[in-house]
Amino acid sequence: MTLRRLLAAVAAPLLGSAALILATLPGASAAAATSCAKASLTLVHPGQLTVATDAPAYPPYFENNKPANGQGFESAVAYAVAGQLGFSSSQVKWTVEPFNNSYTPGPKPFDFDINEISITAARAKAVDFSTPYFNNPQALVTVKGSKFAHVTSLAALRGAVIGVQEGTTSLTAVNSEIKPTKQVQVFNNSNDVVNALRAGIVQVIVVDLATGFYLTSGEIPHGIVVGQFNAPGGDNWGLLLTKDSKLTACVDQAMAKIRSNGTLASITKRWMQSGAGVPVLK
Amino acid sequence: MTTTRAQRQQARRRQARRSVAISAASTAIVVAGIATAIVLSPGWRTIREFFFSWHYFKQVLPSLIDAFWLDVRLFLIVEAIVLALGLAIALVRTLRSPVLFPLRLACTLFVDVMRGVPLLILLYLIGFGVPLLGFKFLPTNEAILGGAALAMCYSAYVSEVFRAGIESIHPSQGAAALALGLTRGQALRDVVVPQAVRRVAPPLLNDFISLTKDVALVSILGPQEMVRVAQIFADYHFNYTPFVAAAAIYLVVTLPLIRIVDLQRRRALRRQSTLAFM
Numbered sequence: 001m002t003l004r005r006l007l008a009a010v011a012a013p014l015l016g017s018a019a020l021i022l023a024t025l026p027g028a029s030a031a032a033a034t035s036c037a038k039a040s041l042t043l044v045h046p047g048q049l050t051v052a053t054d055a056p057a058y059p060p061y062f063e064n065n066k067p068a069n070g071q072g073f074e075s076a077v078a079y080a081v082a083g084q085l086g087f088s089s090s091q092v093k094w095t096v097e098p099f100n101n102s103y104t105p106g107p108k109p110f111d112f113d114i115n116e117i118s119i120t121a122a123r124a125k126a127v128d129f130s131t132p133y134f135n136n137p138q139a140l141v142t143v144k145g146s147k148f149a150h151v152t153s154l155a156a157l158r159g160a161v162i163g164v165q166e167g168t169t170s171l172t173a174v175n176s177e178i179k180p181t182k183q184v185q186v187f188n189n190s191n192d193v194v195n196a197l198r199a200g201i202v203q204v205i206v207v208d209l210a211t212g213f214y215l216t217s218g219e220i221p222h223g224i225v226v227g228q229f230n231a232p233g234g235d236n237w238g239l240l241l242t243k244d245s246k247l248t249a250c251v252d253q254a255m256a257k258i259r260s261n262g263t264l265a266s267i268t269k270r271w272m273q274s275g276a277g278v279p280v281l282k
Numbered sequence: 283m284t285t286t287r288a289q290r291q292q293a294r295r296r297q298a299r300r301s302v303a304i305s306a307a308s309t310a311i312v313v314a315g316i317a318t319a320i321v322l323s324p325g326w327r328t329i330r331e332f333f334f335s336w337h338y339f340k341q342v343l344p345s346l347i348d349a350f351w352l353d354v355r356l357f358l359i360v361e362a363i364v365l366a367l368g369l370a371i372a373l374v375r376t377l378r379s380p381v382l383f384p385l386r387l388a389c390t391l392f393v394d395v396m397r398g399v400p401l402l403i404l405l406y407l408i409g410f411g412v413p414l415l416g417f418k419f420l421p422t423n424e425a426i427l428g429g430a431a432l433a434m435c436y437s438a439y440v441s442e443v444f445r446a447g448i449e450s451i452h453p454s455q456g457a458a459a460l461a462l463g464l465t466r467g468q469a470l471r472d473v474v475v476p477q478a479v480r481r482v483a484p485p486l487l488n489d490f491i492s493l494t495k496d497v498a499l500v501s502i503l504g505p506q507e508m509v510r511v512a513q514i515f516a517d518y519h520f521n522y523t524p525f526v527a528a529a530a531i532y533l534v535v536t537l538p539l540i541r542i543v544d545l546q547r548r549r550a551l552r553r554q555s556t557l558a559f560m
Contacts, residue, residue: 100513106325126332166513166514167513171514183506184506192410195410199414201422201503
């Protein structure tokens, strides 16, 4: 142990107890009364905000599979929320949480999870969601030359072999809005969905619109977004927290703040392509 | 004083009854203890809600049974292919003719590679690779491609089971068959293989039980078989009850199979009349 480390190790608890004494002073109690003051937040690891997402983390939500670089839509949203809660960038720690594990009962290893998770009433029985930070319609993606490349209605897609990613709301949207005659093919992750389209295993894939734009800009050679459609009730994404977490209300406050001060809109504008040019199919 | 045969039998029956009673009592105590510990655990209410929700169980069961039909078809067809292919590979590997060396080499390589590659990777290679080849005569149906990958993997294991069985038959059997005037082929077909198959029936059934569960892996290629349907439901509702329901359906199929394996094993032992001493 170097001298500097030793000093730090001794100094940290001292400073901590000093802060505690300060907090108990009558003058400091006003700050502690607002429950969302950084010091009073209930955190998984004290002093840091632990944020989770799945790995690999895909664009446009994350860039270069590095959530901690602040690049990409969801990374930027996470840092904006963290900033409102009083955390500096270096106090935000990322952890990997596969989607399937994110709703396990009991305490979670993160303060919030940001992973393109759609808010539904059934899910909200098992976990807490923040207010939505994004609304994302479904997109139909195929390749140029496909017989489904120029469809103008959802009914025209009923005979298509459609691929979706497991755990997404796309499957529900397809079953309720398109009602395909052939069974929908379900894949583990978006890479497999893409490969299935490239290999011709499926004719059309349904992903959220933002992912559709990303995939057709390079991942799928000759890929095109045929159209967009809405699942019943829309598709809103929220931050996922432990059920009845004390943090939820504070995260909602932070979310409301970045919404009202225009931060969320500018992040969305920077990272997410507008869907205005894509025909809405019915 | 000499004990009569009837007295001896009576004493033995008494002893048997007593040991059954004791084992039943001890089992009841252990099971009740574990059940009580689980129910009294601090997390029991959460566990019951997340894993044993009757509401979700009722809701998901019909769709699971529907999806299970795909699994059943898959493991029955794949098992038939596996038995045929496995036996063929095992037979090729027992041949000693130098002309057939390339064939033997190919079989050895196949078995080594198939046993050495994780099944999941094999499924990806076959499932996504074969359609990309673009040949019109090859299937692009993912259930068929997944079944082919399973058949390849399991044939390799099963061929080793058959080979062990063939090699366990004493050489004198083959020699005697040849001495009786049978050809090598006839000796193999009528003398060695029937005895070998009988001997390896329990491990073959064991592999079959393993296969019935591994067919669920085909779902990574897209088909909605039972475990996938359970996963979709679980991810949609954020509740794990569908997995428990799927496990229950599997047990309905695998438990009888497991009992049959056990019975087979006892029969084999009794045939060798060793059971009397155990």
